[in-house]
Amino acid sequence: MIALIQRVSEARVVVDGEVVGAIDHGLLVLLGVEKGDDDKKAHRLHEKVLGYRIFGDDEGKMNLNVQQAGGQVLVVSQFTLAADTKKGMRPSFNGAPPAEADRLYQLFSQYCRDSGVHTENGVFAADMKVSLANDGPVTFWLQA
Numbered sequence: 001m002i003a004l005i006q007r008v009s010e011a012r013v014v015v016d017g018e019v020v021g022a023i024d025h026g027l028l029v030l031l032g033v034e035k036g037d038d039d040k041k042a043h044r045l046h047e048k049v050l051g052y053r054i055f056g057d058d059e060g061k062m063n064l065n066v067q068q069a070g071g072q073v074l075v076v077s078q079f080t081l082a083a084d085t086k087k088g089m090r091p092s093f094n095g096a097p098p099a100e101a102d103r104l105y106q107l108f109s110q111y112c113r114d115s116g117v118h119t120e121n122g123v124f125a126a127d128m129k130v131s132l133a134n135d136g137p138v139t140f141w142l143q144a
Contacts, residue, residue: 032081
């Protein structure tokens, strides 16, 4: 399971012209589910994402996690993160996520909510338009 996280001052997801998820200050999480991912990996990755200290403290150092910074989370499914790009000039999706990818995506989001973080979502497998103001910019790739 992969999470590409971006510290944002705002982010939103639009599907068919309608805003389906939006946050102010917090994290945009692009979430990729891979073959072999399970509930345990979803839980571990949610812990890493929520615990990752990438927000500034009173001295401007990256010492706070999203919860400590009072931030929110916007989770967007992103199957292309699991693409194989090692060969050629076109990504391979032979390692496409399992049929239960939507369930794991929803589970990850629920873990975030259960941790007390306001969490919004995109729409799984929809054609989404994602906009954000990357704060920093600060972007990290996390895996579980």
